[in-house]
Amino acid sequence: MRPNDLSEIHTLTLFKKMDENNFAAIIQAAYLQNFPAQVQLANEGDDADFLFFVIEGCVELFAAANGREATMAMVGPSESFILAAVLKDAPYLMSARTTEKSRVLMIPAQNIRDAFEKDEAFARTIILELAECYRTVIKDYKNLKLRTAVERLANRLLEFHCEQEETGVIELPYDKKRLAALLGMTPENLSRAFLTLKPYGVIVRGSKITLNDMKGLITLAKPNQLIDRHTK
Amino acid sequence: MRPNDLSEIHTLTLFKKMDENNFAAIIQAAYLQNFPAQVQLANEGDDADFLFFVIEGCVELFAAANGREATMAMVGPSESFILAAVLKDAPYLMSARTTEKSRVLMIPAQNIRDAFEKDEAFARTIILELAECYRTVIKDYKNLKLRTAVERLANRLLEFHCEQEETGVIELPYDKKRLAALLGMTPENLSRAFLTLKPYGVIVRGSKITLNDMKGLITLAKPNQLIDRHTK
DNA sequence: GAATTTAATTGATACAGATCAACCCACATG
């Protein structure tokens, strides 16, 4: 592991306040790996062997049952995934795959559990991280239960706009197929949802989306502090 | 507070391993109250003033937006709710109301946060509780995304059957309106879903449901360890 | 740069579930 990587990892919220020795022990046991796109990193139902962090790239969390598949979340740089399964030493509830070339930090679950036993500050940090994860899922769940497909798309566009430069033009961070799955709809429906948003100034050209009528779009989307990340 | 109540509260998973003094301090500040049905205990968007435990009865967690309302979960005896908001000192993401006459323990949020700072064992217990809550929401989310309304109903019936005596007869723990909302459908649709389940031995008489063809029902429901609580 | 694959769009149709309306039933209230 390069010293550069190391300092970057140390700035992850989960490790910031951790005791140096315990951090060293964790890093000792960890793997930092580059994966191409479409590599499955974890499999729903398997025991939680690793805690993962996306350092660079993007990872899709998904689940399958009854011949259907659902995208649960997209994980970006500096974010961890499947922390709860690791802590409970329980099977993963979701599978994970890279959607693009990605750098991923993998920490053996046992090391995390050991550190959590030994290191009080670490335990406290985990609580806040877990609480945040919990609230994020609740928000996603509300998003799905309380909004139509078009509303979900509109809010997601506003979120992208906020995450990016707020220049009125956004670049989709993954393909439309995945975006559709994340929003809980089919790709065909996403196309039609974009058409529905055209009167609200949403111009689509490939993965570049131009927002020409923010006010109108916001009126339609009705972003909500208790559901969306992008509202301040 | 009666000594009886006190010992019951002490057996709640969250308090079992807690230091006696810290437990005493929390109990000192807590309120144990009886509420009639339909009392709103918490309001989405408000700051988290209290951590709640249902001691007896039942509480509905719900959220509203865009003129719609969605039931998120039903909380039964010995279960807590809105722990994450309390720990993060953030606004509630859900509202809560009693669905029947209920005994509810209310602990001021600040006392919980204090104890969490002081008491290491308590902090560790919280982690496991939070992780469990997180996994429960993920399961609910998967349930909604991966199953049809009829499948959700079938699995919920199996869950009730498991929670109760497994005698082949179950008693709905709350009215059908609420059950429908919890399953993400309208009451009208719930009626029809019950009709769909008739060929699978599901006989409805008021709030008493008889399951005459467990095998058939299970074949239809396809219960799944990674979604349902009732599968062992 | 032609060939192949994969992603995205468009149209036609099917279906699950919502909505609206009428009605029934149980039970509480004056």
Place this chain on the structure above:
DNA sequence: CATGTGGGTTGATCTGTATCAATTAAATTC
């Protein structure tokens, strides 16, 4: 005992979204 009142069922209709099929566009591979 008449009268609400709210929960529940049933039927008719409507709507959002999925599905299927065909086509186009864009990205990969040779």
